[in-house]
Amino acid sequence: MLLSKKNKEAFFNPLSKDNPVLVQVLGICSTLAVTVSLKPAIVMGISVIAVLAFANVIISFMRKTIPPTIRIIVQLVVVAALVIIVQQVLTAYSYDVSKQLSVFIGLIITNCILMGRLEAFALNNRPWPAFLDGVGNGLGYAIILVIVAFFRELLGSGTLFDTQVIPQCFYDAGYSNNGLMILPPMALIVVACIVWVHRARNKDLQEENN
Amino acid sequence: MDKLKPTFHEGGKLAKLQSVYDGFETFLFTPNTTAKSGSHIHDNNDMKRTMSTVIVALIPCLLFAMYNTGLQHYIAIGQAGTGWFTMFIYGLLAMLPVIVVSYVVGLGIEFISAQIHHKEIQEGFLVTGILIPLIVPINTPLWMTAVATAFAVIFAKEVFGGTGMNIFNVALITRAFLFFSYPAEMSGDNAFVKLDSAFGMGSGTVVDGFSGATPLGQVATNVGPNLDGLNLDTWQAFLGTIPGSPGETSMIAILLGAAILLITGIASWRVMTSVFAGGIVMGFVAHAFATPTYPASMLDPLAQLCYGGFAFAAVFMATDPVTGARTRIGQYIYGFLIGVIAILIRVYNGGYPEGAMLAVLLMNAFAPLIDHCVVSFNIKRRQNRLKTNQQ
Numbered sequence: 001m002l003l004s005k006k007n008k009e010a011f012f013n014p015l016s017k018d019n020p021v022l023v024q025v026l027g028i029c030s031t032l033a034v035t036v037s038l039k040p041a042i043v044m045g046i047s048v049i050a051v052l053a054f055a056n057v058i059i060s061f062m063r064k065t066i067p068p069t070i071r072i073i074v075q076l077v078v079v080a081a082l083v084i085i086v087q088q089v090l091t092a093y094s095y096d097v098s099k100q101l102s103v104f105i106g107l108i109i110t111n112c113i114l115m116g117r118l119e120a121f122a123l124n125n126r127p128w129p130a131f132l133d134g135v136g137n138g139l140g141y142a143i144i145l146v147i148v149a150f151f152r153e154l155l156g157s158g159t160l161f162d163t164q165v166i167p168q169c170f171y172d173a174g175y176s177n178n179g180l181m182i183l184p185p186m187a188l189i190v191v192a193c194i195v196w197v198h199r200a201r202n203k204d205l206q207e208e209n210n
Numbered sequence: 211m212d213k214l215k216p217t218f219h220e221g222g223k224l225a226k227l228q229s230v231y232d233g234f235e236t237f238l239f240t241p242n243t244t245a246k247s248g249s250h251i252h253d254n255n256d257m258k259r260t261m262s263t264v265i266v267a268l269i270p271c272l273l274f275a276m277y278n279t280g281l282q283h284y285i286a287i288g289q290a291g292t293g294w295f296t297m298f299i300y301g302l303l304a305m306l307p308v309i310v311v312s313y314v315v316g317l318g319i320e321f322i323s324a325q326i327h328h329k330e331i332q333e334g335f336l337v338t339g340i341l342i343p344l345i346v347p348i349n350t351p352l353w354m355t356a357v358a359t360a361f362a363v364i365f366a367k368e369v370f371g372g373t374g375m376n377i378f379n380v381a382l383i384t385r386a387f388l389f390f391s392y393p394a395e396m397s398g399d400n401a402f403v404k405l406d407s408a409f410g411m412g413s414g415t416v417v418d419g420f421s422g423a424t425p426l427g428q429v430a431t432n433v434g435p436n437l438d439g440l441n442l443d444t445w446q447a448f449l450g451t452i453p454g455s456p457g458e459t460s461m462i463a464i465l466l467g468a469a470i471l472l473i474t475g476i477a478s479w480r481v482m483t484s485v486f487a488g489g490i491v492m493g494f495v496a497h498a499f500a501t502p503t504y505p506a507s508m509l510d511p512l513a514q515l516c517y518g519g520f521a522f523a524a525v526f527m528a529t530d531p532v533t534g535a536r537t538r539i540g541q542y543i544y545g546f547l548i549g550v551i552a553i554l555i556r557v558y559n560g561g562y563p564e565g566a567m568l569a570v571l572l573m574n575a576f577a578p579l580i581d582h583c584v585v586s587f588n589i590k591r592r593q594n595r596l597k598t599n600q601q
Binding site: 174175176178179180181183189 | 351353354365387390391392393394395
């Protein structure tokens with residue numbers, strides 16, 4: 001019951017087949033902004049997982065009492081409250097990262113993945129599947145964030161988690177970091193490459209050629 | 211060659227290399243097959259011939275680039291009296307590796323991609339491959355050129371569908387990639403003059419106080435109420451004996467290439483002239499409001515055209531028929547805006563001493579929009595005429 005087929009789908013589909021970034025192309029803005037290095041990307045990923053999972057559960061509990069005409073406002077209030085909690089926790093326990101992420105934690109409120117999941121899933125499902133769906137979608141988003149950040153940090157700064165991984169002798173031999181990787185356009189191209197690989201492996205996702 | 215042909219066809223032992231064979235055959239001989247459907251205009255100028263003409267037009271620039279690379283090197287090591295032939299050979303040796311890298315990487319990717327998709331090899335890279343060494347500073351490490359070329363061919367061309375389908379000029383994407391990826395190697399005083407020896411030739415120590423900054427680079431960092439202290443010589447810029455990216459320095463060589471392109475009717479004179487017109491207009495506007503805050507605004511408008519990559523971009527980049535506007539009125543607008551934006555960036559953005567590359571890329575993005583507007587405006591005008599005639 002806890003992990004029925006339907007629940008499994010709610011959790012595992014967003015990881016690859018129905019990935020919010022790769023397939024639904026949601027949440028691109030923050031994918032470009034916070035993926036310069038791994039650390040903020042991971043913190044951002046965890047924050048989104050937490051907010052999305054709890055928002056899904058709360059909205060799912062309230063789904064029968066929310067009047068349809070004001071449901072968006074109710075959803076926004078719930079998400080905003082959760083985001084403020086996450087923001088306060090981050091400022092308290094990892095101040096540096098919260099500085100690096102600046103407005104982007106606050107902007108989780110406007111992340112399309114959240115509103116999308118609340119509208120499409122939480123409003124019509126019981127709390128437990130809604131929780132799984134929230135965690136699944138958050139993870140799907142976080143995975144992409146981490147992959148993009150890995151390549152951007154490695155090629156753009158030569159570091160991973162702020163420690164040097166490309167040996168100094170490479171630099172002495174004439175290698176240098178790719179400055180474009182630090183800039184947002186390259187994040188878009190890295191995401192495009194991931195989409196490319198993903199669709200090449202999942203042929204059923206490829207659109208018909210007209 | 212015909213004897214070899216069967217081995218490359220389906221089932222032959224070299225079938226895997228069919229596109230390579232095809233590519234070489236049609237490059238060397240005019241193909242004897244013609245399109246079988248629809249109506250086509252007959253002309254023995256196919257795309258390969260067009261590309262070859264552009265390459266011929268680039269030869270003056272290429273030769274002068276080699277000479278000037280040598281000249282700047284020998285000035286730098288304080289042996290300006292060396293004979294012109296030695297300088298040329300030095301430049302040849304310095305530029306050859308870049309040309310080889312650009313062709314090997316670019317054509318390699320094209321061949322592989324053609325083979326994967328079982329298509330003919332497209333000839334588009336022939337021109338791009340020679341443009342890249344001409345616009346990339348001579349001191350750029352070869353691996354960087356290789357990475358940038360690979361990036362440009364894959365992401366600016368192959369993903370859009372290959373030759374004829376690209377939105378942006380591939381050679382300029384190569385340069386833009388280098389410019390934003392490795393700013394330290396791509397600008398400043400040391401990028402544009404080769405100081406070490408090429409294959410053991412022309413070794414020597416650099417003269418004290420030598421600066422390899424380009425004229426525009428000097429202008430951009432100028433402090434003071436005028437540019438008198440800079441020793442700028444427009445005539446030298448016209449001849450091309452100044453530091454800069456190899457192909458862009460000599461106005462004379464570029465004009466020679468422009469003449470070849472215009473006589474053979476390959477490039478659009480509308481684009482070419484309107485780029486220069488836009489540059490002059492913006493040059494005058496900037497000059498009219500010259501301030502020391504933006505040192506480049508104190509340059510003479512006509513001198514603006516001779517410095518930097520402006521002329522090269524106007525003649526060889528803006529006129530690219532694939533990425534530019536195609537309607538006649540569209541070509542005027544497209545060219546004019548390239549000229550205006552190039553000078554605008556050059557004068558008012560301190561971070562970029564030269565704006566021609568960014569201007570062309572920006573207008574590449576807008577070319578389809580311009581065409582669309584021109585066409586729909588024309589349709590509307592004719593519809594209105596029809597209506598008034600009927601009444």
